[in-house]
Amino acid sequence: MARGHWLDPLARKVLQAIGDLPADAPAPTLPSASMAAPIQEPDWFLDVNRATAEQWQRLPGCTATMVDLLIRLQQGGVQFSQADDLFQLLELPPVLAERWRPHLIFHWYGDAPPLTPTAPIDLNADAAPTLQEALAWPPQRLERLIEERRRRPFAHLADLQERLCLPPQTVEALIGRVRFGATRPGPSLPPGR
Incomplete structure (x- = not known):
């Protein structure tokens, strides 16, 4: 039963050069760019x-x-x-x-388009000082955000825009900067209301 050769690569090359070991099998070649399948453009x-x-x-x-x-x-x-x-x-x-x-x-x-930082903030969970520093919103808008998220966590940007009546530029500035994790159910209303 034949065993693989245990010599290091340099010793293997020396033994192959003097004919004591057979040459390595040639490495498979990759197709050239002209032979490769063409990349299909979307229609x-x-x-x-x-x-x-x-x-x-x-x-x-x-x-x-x-x-x-x-x-x-x-x-x-x-x-x-x-x-x-x-x-x-x-x-x-x-x-x-x-x-x-x-x-x-x-x-x-x-x-x-506005530039966006890399660390997203959680609009449903981050503390008011963190939000104020990250968003730089007027105090009334930030208070409205806190009030609305207490009522019901925000689901996504469209929900945030609609509930706070935010202008498009404000929402665009949030894309890639915010997330809506840490949702917790809001207070439930008594039955019949």
Whole structure:
């Protein structure tokens, strides 16, 4: 029964050079760029900031809930500047995100998109001082946010925009910067109310 050679690679090369060991089998070659299968371009595109519900539904795995959220944000004037913000908002699995990416086009309509920091803040759980420092909102708006989240945690950006009557620019500045974790049920009303 033949055993693999135990020598280190340098000793193996020396023994192969003097003919005491057979040469290594040639490594498999990769096909050249001209032989590789061509990358297929998508046959349709979606303008993320102007797409209709029907266009969103063409994307694989785009649920009715996602479409509703995206249309509500669009109607509120919110725009996306990059795919990763969209994927983060929808909590899209990476495999599905890569299937969407070739179809997405990001045209910006209006002023330049805002820059976003990397650490997201939790609008349902972070303390008021943390929110004030991160958001730099007027005190009345921050008080309204705290009051509304006590009543019922925010579900997503569209819910936040509608309940606080936020302008589109404010919501756009939050994309990629906030999350809506740590939801806890609000106080329940007595039956019959």
